[in-house]
Amino acid sequence: MNRYLFNRPRTFRGGIHPPDFKEQTEGNSIQMYMDPQMDLVFPMSQHIGAPCKPTVKKGDQVLRGQVIGEPQGYMSVPVHSSVSGIVKDVKPMLTSTGNKVMSVIIQNDHQYNEVEGMHKAYDYKHMTNEEILKVIQNSGIVGMGGAGFPAHVKLNPGPEKKIDAVIVNGAECEPFLASDFRLLIEEPKKVVDGLKIVLQLFPEARGYIAIEDNKPTALSLMRLLTTGEDRIEVVALRTKYPQGGEKQLINAILGREVPSGGLPADVGCIVHNADTIVAIYRAILEGRPLMRRIVTIAGGAVAHSHTFKVRIGTSVRELVEAAGGITGELSKIIAGGPMMGFAQVGLDIPVTKGTSGILLFTPEQDFSGQESPCIRCGRCVAACPIHLMPMMLNRFALNREWEQFEKFHGMDCIECGSCAFVCPAKRHLTQTFKAGKKIISDERRAKRAAAQAAAAAAAAKDQAAPAAGK
Amino acid sequence: MADEQEKTLYHLSVSPHIRSKQTTTSIMLEVMLALLPAAVFSVIHFGPRVLLVYAACMGSAVLSEWIWQKLTHQDITIKDCSALVTGMLLAMNLPPDIPVWMAIVGSAFAIIIVKQVFGGIGENFMNPALTARCFMLVSWSSAMTSFAVHGVSSATPLTIIKTGEGQLPSLLDAFIGNISGCIGETSALLLLLGGLYLIIRGIIDWIVPLTYILTVLVLGYVFGRDGLYEILTGGLMIGAFFMATDYTTSPMTHKGRFIMGIGCGLITSIIRCFGGYPEGVSFSILLMNIMVPFIDKVTLPRIYGEVKTSK
Structure with a gap:
């Protein structure tokens, strides 16, 4: 109170x-980086829900603000081109999620001609x-x-x-x-x-x-x-x-x-x-679709830390160059923040709607330590914002005791990384929870699908049989 | 350029990508640092012979861990320094004139029987140093209960209270540590300072020590004894700050830690006042150690947004 x-x-x-x-x-302060030189990549899946369907093909002329990906259903939103230019290709490209996603690649003509309306x-x-x-x-x-x-x-x-x-x-x-x-x-x-x-x-x-x-x-x-x-x-x-x-x-x-x-x-x-x-x-x-976002580029391996306003689709490699390029040894690339972001295999990914930052870590910053046995210190318990018992969940996940994992609310984990951050034994707590949650939800989905298939089969059988009940 | 970038392999891992600098080793080193003032005092108070006891206990602890893990083909974990802490704590809980060979055997018992047999660090269910002390107490009871300061044998304050024979040292002497007792347990002041250091550094939290000490203080008066004297003697400070807070053998939840502290205090006071034995810190902590899995089970925190499901 x-x-x-x-x-x-x-x-x-x-x-x-x-x-x-x-x-x-x-x-x-935010620096404008609004004239990208490299080709822009627009993944058709920048939202959860069904990916968009590309509405343009190789060789097409596109305008700024033009829809290049059509939404598929209610849980989906369109993708707009952030520049005017020519479609160089439509093919799967690597994104910050680590997957290859169907993408529209556009060569910037630097005219920034807008679509009508x-x-x-x-x-x-x-x-x-x-x-x-x-x-x-x-x-x-x-x-x-x-x-x-x-x-x-x-x-x-x-x-x-x-x-x-x-x-x-x-x-x-x-x-x-x-x-x-x-x-x-x-x-x-x-x-x-x-x-x-x-x-x-x-x-x-x-x-x-x-x-x-x-x-x-x-x-x-x-x-x-x-x-x-x-x-x-x-x-x-x-x-x-x-x-x-x-x-x-x-x-x-x-x-x-x-x-x-x-x-x-x-x-x-x-x-x-x-x-x-x-x-x-x-x-x-202002009548503008989502075509830009603000991205922080930081970390010990980049010359200057900057916050840029950029066109969505801009190559991360180009942005890093704009921040002065890589100085020193680059050990890890992270899209997002250090607590929940995703490690990247390289700089050749586009800025998407969800890219809040790109971090470039030196080997010293990239410290994860050696995993050793849990000493039951309880730091993870005090740190968990959901009040879970991370060290118990870790044991269940490693032993693949998924029923216990669910019983002790493992599915409520928000994957914030607090437990793994404080763990003095450097145990891979959050990491095993992410894996465990994925395995359990996949299982649930499979079960649901099987149940639906069974129900559909039963319904088909009912229809085939003479409707005795009615 | 394309060739060049394909050759570079960056580190891939699942978030979080930053970790605190604190490690098991750094925690153990800080615990030893916190024990150091009381240990230095013990060398001055009891004479340089106690250095031999420290060396015997710590050396034996590390060596027996190494030998055991070598023989059982496990990873060697002596680098985490937990065996050193166990050895140091055991030494501080032994009488100053303990034969060196007993110290060596006791320390090996702590590491091999109490810790490693149950799975090593984090898996033992009783405090290794305290269990070893009790093992030594029943094995060599006279060597474990004869206390002397500078060669002059003198009873510990709690023994004087229990038997009613002899002159009790003053409260101030008990506070500073100018009394008879185990090597490292006499100076309440320096142990208190070490404990406060650990609390400030976030190595241990305040719940167990505070509730333990307060319970003994209050029950001391309730049972008609001098409560203040109770908390300054009989190794209560070292027990409350350094033994009852042992990570592995104490509860993980805050609620559980209250139960641990109060339980230890209750058992200590009952043993001291009504038991046949003058001091009760070791036994109380060991008894509560056994309760820990149960305490953890009944004090599970209510999770954020927990939905009550009818069973």
């Missing part, structure tokens, strides 16, 4: 304090929710924190869910990354106006802009911009990892817990990354 009485930064139970490494990244601002105040959501879907907007959940799906939880809180996630708790912070202080008005659009969708909701208290400039700027807005509150959060996790944010701000296996909407919340909110702003008030 006292956290509401006193104006203390709000937080959740558990979590860790990794060194934030932001001194080199937070101070540099861009820059049409919508008068959203006189639009229905359905119309607004349609614009958001057509603009190709997905969650830009990395998960790639289509924004219009998140914003349409269904009539039975009473949404009373819209949270703008500006916590940016991952070390190194500064893209959200720079966005918050350089384009704060767009964040506030974007939030207002979302608040119109949910007339009963309050808006919360949540920022960690190690970003005082962003906090005071936002407070200034929202004075007089009685539906918007700026919330200071304690600087702690994973404060920017959806479940941790909701718990810190509202004291609610998303039920196991549920979604934020189940407790009346919608959480969107700050950059997603700006994308919504640009779609509705």
Whole structure:
């Protein structure tokens, strides 16, 4: 209760304090890198849900803002070209997920000719929710924190869910990354106006802009911009990892817990990354589809740490060159943050909608240590923001005791990496949980498919037999 | 350029990509650092002979771990320094005049029988140093219960209280450590400082030591004894800060640690006041060690967003 009485930064139970490494990244303002030289690669799958179908073929002329990938179904959003030019090829290309994904490759003609109908601002105040959501879907907007959940799906939880809180996630708790912070202080008005659009969708909701208290400039700027807005509150959060996790944010701000296996909407919340909110702003008030994003390039192996605003599809190799290139020995490439990002096999991947950062680690930074036996110190238990018993789950996963793994809530792990970070025995905790969750969900899916097949077979048999019952 | 990049193999691994610098070895070294002031004091207080006991215990612990792992074709883990800590703690829990060969045998018992037979580091269910001490107590009871300071035999404060014979040292002497007792257990002050260091460094948490000491303090008065004297003597400080907090043999959850601390305090006080034995720290911790798997089981934390399922 006292956290509401006193104006203390709000937080959740558990979590860790990794060194934030932001001194080199937070101070540099966003640099425009809007004239990419190398070919741009547009993967057809930059969202969860069915991949898009390419609408262009080799040799086609495309314009900026043109749809080059058509969505397949409701859980899907289109892909737009961020430049004008010629389609060089349509073929599977390596992406930051580690998979080869069908992609459209475009040679930039540096003209940036736009497709017709861009820059049409919508008068959203006189639009229905359905119309607004349609614009958001057509603009190709997905969650830009990395998960790639289509924004219009998140914003349409269904009539039975009473949404009373819209949270703008500006916590940016991952070390190194500064893209959200720079966005918050350089384009704060767009964040506030974007939030207002979302608040119109949910007339009963309050808006919360949540920022960690190690970003005082962003906090005071936002407070200034929202004075007089009685539906918007700026919330200071304690600087702690994973404060920017959806479940941790909701718990810190509202004291609610998303039920196991549920979604934020189940407790009346919608959480969107700050950059997603700006994308919504640009779609509705500037009439632009999602074609750019903000990326932090950092790490010991790159000459200068920078936060760039780039066209989606730009080659990571080119961006690294723009940051001064590789100096020193490069040991590891990470797409995303150091806690939850993905290690890459090389620099030849494109910036996609979910690329918040590219980290280039030297061998010294790339420290993972030698795995040794668990000493039962309990650090993982204290660190887990979900209050699991990581060392027990680790044992179950290694012994392939999946029933026990599920019984002790292994499926609730959010894969934040806190347990593995603090483990003095350097055990691969998060790593085994990721594998375990994948194995269990694959099994569940197979079981469901088998059950459906059996049901279908039974139904077919019923139909074949004379309908005796009716 | 294309050829060049295909030759470079970057490190691939699953997140997280950063790890804390703390390792099992660094933790063990810090524990030894925290014990060092009390150990140095023991050399001054009891004379240089105790150095021999330290060397015997620590050397025997490391050597027996190495031999056992060599013979059983396991990875050698002496580098994690946990055997050194066990040896040091055992030495600090032995009388200053203990024959060296007994110290060597006891230390080997701690490592091989109590620790390695059960699976090595993290798998033993009782504190190796304390179990070895109890093993020595029943094997060589007179050598283990005769205490002397500078060659003059003198009873420990708790023995004086139990038997009612002799002059009790002052509270201040008990606090500084100017009393009879095991090698490393006498200076409550220096052990307290070492323990505080470990708490500040985040190596141990405060729950077990605080609840343990407070329970003994309060029960001391409840049972009609001097509570303050109770917590300064009988190895309570070394037990509360360095033995009951042993990772492997103490609970992992916060709730469990409260139970551990209070349980240890309760058993210690009962043994001291009503048992036939003057001190109860070792037995209380060992008894609670056995309870730990059960404590961990009943104090499982409620997870975030747990949905109650009817069974």
